[in-house]
Amino acid sequence: MTSVVRIAAVGDVHVGLDSGPVLGPPEQLAESADLLLVAGDLTRRGAPAEAAVLAAELRRLSVPVIAILGNHDYESDAADDVRDIIEASGATVLDGGSATIEVGDVRVGVAGTPGFGGGFQGASCSEFGEPLMKAFVAHTRAMATALCRSLTALDTDVRVAMTHYSPIEATLVGERLEIYPFLGSYLLAEAIDTGGAHLAVHGHAHRGSRAGATVCGVPVRNVAQPLLGRPYTMLRLSTEGLADGHV
């Protein structure tokens, strides 16, 4: 039987103490979505007080919420506190792991990681040279490895990958080419393809483009709120014809 999973997705809400509601009316989300994905940069500077503002809004939602952290959420060296505060609202915050929810008869698995930078095929950084350079790429590789492992382990009808940094270049078009290595990495795309995701969402690139795909054809959507110009975007994913295996 074919079913449609309705995924509301947004990233980069950058909530601060000066923010009002960023997700629109809760009843609108409840009527139109089966789950909400929040793709990092939940806060402006990673302050626990900022996370508390968003948590208060999330607490009013009746749909399951799955989130990851973004680079802004690490700024105040209080990422663990930010994560705890968001999770206390009832949301799940992924850091390389996965979560499964049931939408009617459909089991939806979401694997998420902030990811990191490094660049894309033909123009990427390597684990070579200075320790800092090795650490930079190794950090991305570790996150990609965790994402792939979590996707592969999902025994669900639908598999969604969520990152903050971009897995592909296509959704960065609009950003300056010179900063692509700081906006994402092909290692994330490789994890998404190898792990058998049906859809990938990311944020981080406020001036990027909405849609693209991995080299293996997995749809990728940039859901950064500054790019959307709306509280979230609604991605309807039909279970008809979804591949059930992994690459």
Place this chain on the structure above:
Amino acid sequence: MSEKGERYLPEHLHEALLADERVGEQALDVWADEHCIHIAGSVATADRRDAIVAVVNELAPGWDVCNDVEVISVDRPPDVEDVTG
């Protein structure tokens, strides 16, 4: 600030606008001409937009500020896309 130092002023301001807790925004363009410091991009709230001028005035007194930063609107209704996985 020396004339040579002023050549790097936009980068210093870009860093300051990201670090300053009143703004905290990375995706801003900063450049200078002989008359003005120009700032463009978008921020989430009007308070952050207004704070940009304060930050620049503190670090670059004497310069005019052309603040073309927009406040991100999320008033449009969510759009819907059918995605084929």
